[in-house]
Amino acid sequence: xxxxxxxxxxxxxxxxxxxxxxxxxxxxxxxxxxxxxxxxxxxxxxxxxxxxxxxxxxxxxxxxxxxxxxxxxxxxxxxxxxxxxxxxxxxxxxxxxxxxxxxxxxxxxxxxxxxxxxxxxxxxxxxxxxxxxxxxxxxxxxxxxxxxxxxxxxxxxxxxxxxxxxxxxxxxxxxxxxxxxxxxxxxxxxxxxxxxxxxxxxxxxxxx
Amino acid sequence: xxxxxxxxxxxxxxxxxxxxxxxxxxxxxxxxxxxxxxxxxxxxxxxxxxxxxxxxxxxxxxxxxxxxxxxxxxxxxxxxxxxxxxxxxxxxxxxxxxxxxxxxxxxxxxxxxxxxxxxxxxxxxxxxxxxxxxxxxxxxxxxxxxxxxxxxxxxxxxxxxxxxxxxxxxxxxxxxxxxxxxxxxxxxxxxxxxxxx
Numbered sequence: 001x002x003x004x005x006x007x008x009x010x011x012x013x014x015x016x017x018x019x020x021x022x023x024x025x026x027x028x029x030x031x032x033x034x035x036x037x038x039x040x041x042x043x044x045x046x047x048x049x050x051x052x053x054x055x056x057x058x059x060x061x062x063x064x065x066x067x068x069x070x071x072x073x074x075x076x077x078x079x080x081x082x083x084x085x086x087x088x089x090x091x092x093x094x095x096x097x098x099x100x101x102x103x104x105x106x107x108x109x110x111x112x113x114x115x116x117x118x119x120x121x122x123x124x125x126x127x128x129x130x131x132x133x134x135x136x137x138x139x140x141x142x143x144x145x146x147x148x149x150x151x152x153x154x155x156x157x158x159x160x161x162x163x164x165x166x167x168x169x170x171x172x173x174x175x176x177x178x179x180x181x182x183x184x185x186x187x188x189x190x191x192x193x194x195x196x197x198x199x200x201x202x203x204x205x206x207x208x
Numbered sequence: 209x210x211x212x213x214x215x216x217x218x219x220x221x222x223x224x225x226x227x228x229x230x231x232x233x234x235x236x237x238x239x240x241x242x243x244x245x246x247x248x249x250x251x252x253x254x255x256x257x258x259x260x261x262x263x264x265x266x267x268x269x270x271x272x273x274x275x276x277x278x279x280x281x282x283x284x285x286x287x288x289x290x291x292x293x294x295x296x297x298x299x300x301x302x303x304x305x306x307x308x309x310x311x312x313x314x315x316x317x318x319x320x321x322x323x324x325x326x327x328x329x330x331x332x333x334x335x336x337x338x339x340x341x342x343x344x345x346x347x348x349x350x351x352x353x354x355x356x357x358x359x360x361x362x363x364x365x366x367x368x369x370x371x372x373x374x375x376x377x378x379x380x381x382x383x384x385x386x387x388x389x390x391x392x393x394x395x396x397x398x399x400x401x402x403x404x405x
Binding site (some may be wrong): 066069070071073074077078081082085088089092093095096097099107 | 211229233234241
């Protein structure tokens, strides 16, 4: 019985929203810039996904715990300050412990600050909800972002380099599709993917 | 009025909290970041001298094979075996500072290799500057005795010994880089030649 009831808890619904029904990339189409840029290698996608998840969770938590004292007028500035703090912390962590990944992500780590998902969750959820649910919501959104990134990266890395996580998966005779590593490849795969998932979820945007 | 005071107090408190977080994170990671930068520098120099090393032995191999000579606060790195010389030079690119290592043969004229430590050029255009296949074009280039020491240019004609192809789509980066090399080389040359005195 417990398993059936789990479907009706707020946590379950938040997770489902973030990962599927209102997935930040596929449904809300947020954070597209960075997802096109860093989804050419699986390790970059994982690092970026974890980074965004950390930043969304941490900033949602802090903003949610301050929600009753944030003056409405400086709301946006507060979000920016909090978000940039966590992004800089993540960047320092990468520089210190994963210098090669930090190098290949380059400017995109800093650009998490402008990732609409983080700001979007702060404004749409964290500032109105208790800390516990804000954390779950941040986690779900971050994972939703990472999930799409990793799947797209698996397709792109396999076709562009013949590898997945630097392990050979394609036969040696396979000719690498270099275009997949570049921006156009990202657009193609991402677009097909968004289309596929929207078909599957039966999510259609109505024309007004 | 009260409202503004509250806002001000809030901003001050928020500022202190995030500064505290950032200072903490900086303290925790500072040493490792400095060590990583040093490892990057040392491994680039070892690469230029064709000395093999592994991730764990960079520092030891460097101490074994490379001699550091400091002349008037400028460090030159010399390969004990082949007497190749390296120095670090800096300048501004199109979007931000560029930092690179120049490695020359013992004659201080023939380029062995150039490696880029830091740059912020446009990815895919000027950013090509940091890619291995482009930097390979520099090896074997002989810097001339008078200015311009190196010429980085477009065109199909065969290159003279001191000419290198510019980056397609990165003309301004190429020009900035050429200026950097030309401005720093004579300075380092004079310094290095004054070494015996």
